Amino acid sequence: xxxxxxxxxxxxxxxxxxxxxxxxxxxxxxxxxxxxxxxxxxxxxxxxxxxxxxxxxxxxxxxxxxxxxxxxxxxxxxxxxxxxxxxxxxxxx
Numbered sequence: 001x002x003x004x005x006x007x008x009x010x011x012x013x014x015x016x017x018x019x020x021x022x023x024x025x026x027x028x029x030x031x032x033x034x035x036x037x038x039x040x041x042x043x044x045x046x047x048x049x050x051x052x053x054x055x056x057x058x059x060x061x062x063x064x065x066x067x068x069x070x071x072x073x074x075x076x077x078x079x080x081x082x083x084x085x086x087x088x089x090x091x092x093x
Contacts, residue, residue: 008048010068014057021057025064026078027071051077 003016013024
């Protein structure tokens with residue numbers, strides 16, 4: 001049976017199925033700035049799950065190139081504290 005857990009109030013999810021797990025669209029720390037701060041600056045309304053509380057996963061799935069789906073600061077932080085398979089698999093352009 002699949003396990004699905006929402007990680008923030010935006011688009012970040014944890015999914016596990018058949019012994020394989022992934023984080024989808026990670027944005028767990030910091031703000032989201034798309035282009036220019038004066039144009040698009042988003043903050044978390046509710047605190048997301050702490051990265052230290054995430055289980056070890058097989059990969060990270062990124063559905064879009066936008067910063068709230070492919071948040072570089074979060075991805076770098078995940079790689080530092082959870083040096084798992086280190087695969088980032090884009091599933092869309």
